[in-house]
Amino acid sequence: MTVRSASAIDLSVDVGPLRLRNPVLAASGTLGYGVEFSEFFDLTRLGGIVAKGLTRHPQRGNPAPRLVETASGMLNAVGLDNAGVDAFLAEKLPALRRFGTAIIANISGHTVDEYAEMAVLLAAATGLAAIEVNVSCPNIREGGIAFGASAERITEITRLVRQAAPRHPVLVKLSPNVTDIVAMAAAAQEGGAHAVCIANTWLGMAIDAERRRPALANVTGGLSGPAIKPLALRMVWQVHRALPELPIIGLGGIMSGVDAAEYLLAGATAVAVGTASLVDPSAAGRVIDGLERYCLRHGVRAARDLTGALEIT
Numbered sequence: 641m642t643v644r645s646a647s648a649i650d651l652s653v654d655v656g657p658l659r660l661r662n663p664v665l666a667a668s669g670t671l672g673y674g675v676e677f678s679e680f681f682d683l684t685r686l687g688g689i690v691a692k693g694l695t696r697h698p699q700r701g702n703p704a705p706r707l708v709e710t711a712s713g714m715l716n717a718v719g720l721d722n723a724g725v726d727a728f729l730a731e732k733l734p735a736l737r738r739f740g741t742a743i744i745a746n747i748s749g750h751t752v753d754e755y756a757e758m759a760v761l762l763a764a765a766t767g768l769a770a771i772e773v774n775v776s777c778p779n780i781r782e783g784g785i786a787f788g789a790s791a792e793r794i795t796e797i798t799r800l801v802r803q804a805a806p807r808h809p810v811l812v813k814l815s816p817n818v819t820d821i822v823a824m825a826a827a828a829q830e831g832g833a834h835a836v837c838i839a840n841t842w843l844g845m846a847i848d849a850e851r852r853r854p855a856l857a858n859v860t861g862g863l864s865g866p867a868i869k870p871l872a873l874r875m876v877w878q879v880h881r882a883l884p885e886l887p888i889i890g891l892g893g894i895m896s897g898v899d900a901a902e903y904l905l906a907g908a909t910a911v912a913v914g915t916a917s918l919v920d921p922s923a924a925g926r927v928i929d930g931l932e933r934y935c936l937r938h939g940v941r942a943a944r945d946l947t948g949a950l951e952i953t
């Protein structure tokens with residue numbers, strides 16, 4: 641058997657109209673705006689960077705404590721602490737552009753109209769590869785999870801963003817805090833989504849029993865990390881089986897290349913690394929290397945061939 645070099649593997653994927661040099665993205669909110677991490681990790685290696693979640697205007701987020709470690713995961717209630725769309729366009733995007741990787745903005749509206757307003761502003765910018773529509777933040781009082789639990793709202797918001805940014809790929813980040821994830825993915829598809837991201841964090845809470853107090857000032861937060869991988873993986877598989885034409889970006893607890901391969905086998909076209917980057921800023925690089933080694937080990941020539949290749953007999 642001839643041993644092929646790692647470079648023989650074609651890692652490029654097409655998430656609908658969005659072409660990525662490899663299927664590994666940095667998940668929103670876990671690598672800041674990207675630039676902050678550039679001294680720890682070569683950002684040019686990434687398939688893409690989904691920047692920290694943006695709102696129309698700057699937002700301070702929730703009071704501390706906002707992060708707490710849990711068994712095989714963490715809870716966060718950051719509450720979309722961010723600089724707002726205008727500052728992103730003026731300061732962050734120009735700095736990110738020089739890394740030559742796909743830059744994806746992640747937007748959250750407090751109202752349906754705010755999504756469209758942000759999409760218009762972003763669509764006019766140079767160098768933005770796609771827009772990720774967050775209808776799923778569990779840590780803000782208005783919008784967020786409430787939009788993500790309504791199929792009608794998902795369709796409406798997706799349609800508005802598509803109209804506001806007709807030349808950009810639109811990815812819809814779904815909430816896992818729903819009974820029927822397939823119905824929510826179908827709602828995004830109906831609104832014209834080019835892909836769905838499955839998923840955001842699971843609503844949870846942690847208690848400090850000694851102090852009889854919640855561990856987070858916000859009381860509840862979003863659970864992420866390896867603890868949620870089986871849950872998110874199941875949702876990716878369900879959506880891919882029901883809606884095979886709809887590209888999926890899978891995420892939740894990816895720590896290694898094999899974890900990424902699991903998501904691709906379940907039906908994802910690309911994946912994103914979140915919490916792992918908080919533990920080790922170069923985690924996404926390890927995931928890319930590990931996925932390449934997985935492909936080599938299994939004689940897979942192109943990462944895209946893994947999508948939906950799960951064998952169930």
Ligand SMILES: Cc1cc2nc3c(=O)[nH]c(=O)nc-3n(C[C@H](O)[C@H](O)[C@H](O)COP(=O)(O)O)c2cc1C
Pocket residue numbers: 667668669670692693694716718720746774813839840841863864865866868891892893894912913914915916
């Ligand atoms: C500290 C923190 C901040 C986050 N901020 C955002 C955000 O601004 N927008 C968003 O869509 N998702 C946000 N997320 C969710 C992640 O992008 C991801 O969907 C989730 O953490 C699951 O992936 P993981 O288990 O790999 O972390 C955040 C997650 C964490 C841990």
